[in-house]
Amino acid sequence: QVQLVESGGGLVQPGGSLRLSCLASRRILGIYRMGWYRQAPGKQRELVATITSVGSTNYADSVKGRFTISRDNAESTLYLQMNSLKPEDTAAYYCNAFFGGTSNVWGQGTQVTVSS
Numbered sequence: 001q002v003q004l005v006e007s008g009g010g011l012v013q014p015g016g017s018l019r020l021s022c023l024a025s026r027r028i029l030g031i032y033r034m035g036w037y038r039q040a041p042g043k044q045r046e047l048v049a050t051i052t053s054v055g056s057t058n059y060a061d062s063v064k065g066r067f068t069i070s071r072d073n074a075e076s077t078l079y080l081q082m083n084s085l086k087p088e089d090t091a092a093y094y095c096n097a098f099f100g101g102t103s104n105v106w107g108q109g110t111q112v113t114v115s116s
Contacts, residue, residue, distance in 0.1 A: 002026050002105055004095045009110030016085050016114070022078040022095030022107055029053070029073045033098040036069060036080045038091035038112075045094070049080065062088075085114045 003025040012018055020036065028034065035050030049059045049069035057069055068081040078095055095107035 002028070002031070002097055004097060004105060004107035006093065006095050006107045006110040009093060009112045011113045011115065012085055013116050014086060014114055017081070017083045018085065018112060020080040020082065020093055020095075020110060020112075022080075024076040024078070024097065026076065027073070028071060028076050028078070028097070031097050032100050034071060034078045035096045035098070036078075036093055037096055038089075038093045039109075040091040043091075048093070050098075051078070082112070085112075087114045090114050 005023050006020060008018060008020040010018060031053060033050050033052045036048040037045050038048050039045040047060055048063055049067055051057045051069045051071055059067065066084045070079045090113050092109040092111050094109045097105045
């Protein structure tokens, strides 16, 4: 198994930027798909963006053109660059590693708050 630790969250003003990082405890090269999900208070966890082992990406419509997901296999790190942040982006952001079937691993989450 792999352990995931997110970092980079915080408080930012609307229109600002943050970069989230997800450090894995082992090599991520062979992990089929990794992604970022978020959960706002009172809402269900939702997909933000995913990236496969060959670099194919998928984004939620609400973040397309503003967020960029990337993975550094050498550093065993997944990133989420978030630009033009909006108050509705406020949520706890979770890193996920999907190995296929029902095999998932989640990080502990990092809080992003967008407010003036």
